[in-house]
Amino acid sequence: xxxxxxxxxxxxxxxxxxxxxxxxxxxxxxxxxxxxxxxxxxxxxxxxxxxxxxxxxxxxxxxxxxxxxxxxxxxxxxxxxxxxxxxxxxxxxxxxxxxxxxxxxxxxxxxxxxxxxxxxxxxxxxxxxxxxxxxxxxxxxxxxxxxxxxxxxxxxxxxxxxxxxxxxxxxxxxxxxxxxxxxxxxxxxxxxxxxxxxxxxxxxxxxxxxxxxxxxxxxxxxxxxxxxxxxxxxxxxxxxxxxxxxxxxxxxxxxxxxxxxxxxxxxxxxxxxxxxxxxxxxxxxxxxxxxxxxxxxxxxxxxxxxxxxxxxxxxxxxxxxxxxxxxxxxxxxxxxxxxxxxxxxxxxxxxxxxxxxxxxxxxxxxxxxxxxxxxxxxxxxxxxxxxxxxxxxxxxxxxxxxxxxxxxxxxxxxxxxxxxxxxxxxxxxxxxxxxxxxxxxxxxxxxxxxxxxxxxxxxxxxxxxxxxxxxxxxxxxxxx
Numbered sequence: 001x002x003x004x005x006x007x008x009x010x011x012x013x014x015x016x017x018x019x020x021x022x023x024x025x026x027x028x029x030x031x032x033x034x035x036x037x038x039x040x041x042x043x044x045x046x047x048x049x050x051x052x053x054x055x056x057x058x059x060x061x062x063x064x065x066x067x068x069x070x071x072x073x074x075x076x077x078x079x080x081x082x083x084x085x086x087x088x089x090x091x092x093x094x095x096x097x098x099x100x101x102x103x104x105x106x107x108x109x110x111x112x113x114x115x116x117x118x119x120x121x122x123x124x125x126x127x128x129x130x131x132x133x134x135x136x137x138x139x140x141x142x143x144x145x146x147x148x149x150x151x152x153x154x155x156x157x158x159x160x161x162x163x164x165x166x167x168x169x170x171x172x173x174x175x176x177x178x179x180x181x182x183x184x185x186x187x188x189x190x191x192x193x194x195x196x197x198x199x200x201x202x203x204x205x206x207x208x209x210x211x212x213x214x215x216x217x218x219x220x221x222x223x224x225x226x227x228x229x230x231x232x233x234x235x236x237x238x239x240x241x242x243x244x245x246x247x248x249x250x251x252x253x254x255x256x257x258x259x260x261x262x263x264x265x266x267x268x269x270x271x272x273x274x275x276x277x278x279x280x281x282x283x284x285x286x287x288x289x290x291x292x293x294x295x296x297x298x299x300x301x302x303x304x305x306x307x308x309x310x311x312x313x314x315x316x317x318x319x320x321x322x323x324x325x326x327x328x329x330x331x332x333x334x335x336x337x338x339x340x341x342x343x344x345x346x347x348x349x350x351x352x353x354x355x356x357x358x359x360x361x362x363x364x365x366x367x368x369x370x371x372x373x374x375x376x377x378x379x380x381x382x383x384x385x386x387x388x389x390x391x392x393x394x395x396x397x398x399x400x401x402x403x404x405x406x407x408x409x410x411x412x413x414x415x416x417x418x419x420x421x422x423x424x425x426x427x428x429x430x431x432x433x434x435x436x437x438x439x440x441x442x443x444x445x446x447x448x449x450x451x452x453x454x455x456x457x458x459x460x461x462x463x464x465x466x467x468x469x470x471x472x473x474x475x476x477x478x479x480x
Contacts, residue, residue, distance in 0.1 A: 141295025281312025307379025
């Protein structure tokens with residue numbers, strides 16, 4: 001029997017062939033026209049408003065529940081309407097999803113960090129909302145207390161100091177080498193943590209006016225802690241000079257050993273003079289800030305203890321990124337430091353040094369970690385990139401500490417509070433809508449016995465500011 005015996009079979013076969021061809025054309029539509037699909041997705045992403053994005057996520061959730069085998073579905077009606085593509089995936093966003101949200105719970109977890117040193121860097125950039133509201137400018141803070149080793153920006157410096165020393169053959173892991181450093185606390189904590197993790201010992205020299213909890217923490221981290229009386233940098237007993245001497249003694253013992261090749265050696269980290277200090281921030285902190293702000297930054301404000309943070313970030317923003325004319329770099333300087341006058345007038349001088357007031361073992365400020373009365377090699381490298389300085393009193397720093405806790409739930413140390421006061425003062429000199437970035441250095445838990453004790457004794461924790469006027473509390477005024 002042939003088709004000629006049944007003429008209707010010709011029509012049936014033709015319909016079947018047409019149907020199969022239609023299915024093939026429909027399924028192969030994207031493959032035949034990839035540019036059309038790509039243009040659709042790009043246009044859809046550009047047109048998506050926040051409300052549309054929410055609707056799209058809801059639509060995606062519904063689609064996922066009914067079709068688990070695919071994340072994107074395409075519909076077409078071959079006969080009665082043009083092909084219509086539906087994107088059931090939310091477009092990628094540079095803003096991380098809110099904690100506890102559906103997007104956050106389904107987000108891919110970060111990869112495994114191999115060693116504590118892998119947790120350093122990529123800290124969040126946080127808007128301090130109360131400061132933005134008080135100034136009419138956006139004030140952002142790099143949350144450096146969230147670095148994973150020593151919980152401060154010194155993690156970056158310590159890691160780079162060790163890595164550059166290893167590259168130069170000055171440190172060999174597992175040989176028993178010891179890292180020596182003179183520090184006010186934070187760098188020592190970072191070095192002590194990383195030393196243990198990377199196969200070294202740590203010997204930290206610090207002045208005896210630093211908070212007790214820092215010395216205790218260093219001890220618990222396995223470091224040898226040597227506390228020395230406060231002395232000028234010209235004195236051999238100054239904590240930095242003491243650390244240098246200890247490293248030299250260790251190296252001399254190694255040179256005198258019978259087997260010099262295997263004898264452990266001492267390495268003086270020398271954070272105040274080593275270029276590895278500012279290079280750590282030039283290579284990491286600066287690029288992170290530029291990326292996180294999308295290049296929209298008008299000022300960077302930071303204190304200077306060694307000068308590494310302000311120098312490194314300034315060198316990246318102004319030299320590497322080419323923003324010399326558009327970004328202002330401002331130093332936040334505490335009471336008793338001469339850096340304000342160095343930047344403003346070219347002379348390293350503090351009013352506390354004037355005749356009749358200077359004391360040999362003078363402790364001028366409750367602020368720890370920043371401020372200096374000498375020009376370090378690290379700061380000298382970036383001094384010409386600093387545009388301005390803001391002097392901050394102890395009282396202003398203390399009031400800022402309480403304000404941040406009350407208004408933003410931010411509990412930080414003295415240097416962070418100085419930075420925030422200076423950020424507010426700098427913001428008031430800029431046009432409304434400007435963006436100012438500063439640094440939150442470490443947690444207030446490291447400043448309980450000094451800075452926060454002073455706040456409590458001053459009665460600031462019980463004091464309520466009825467007018468809620470931050471500028472009035474800090475003694476600042478808006479400028480035209």
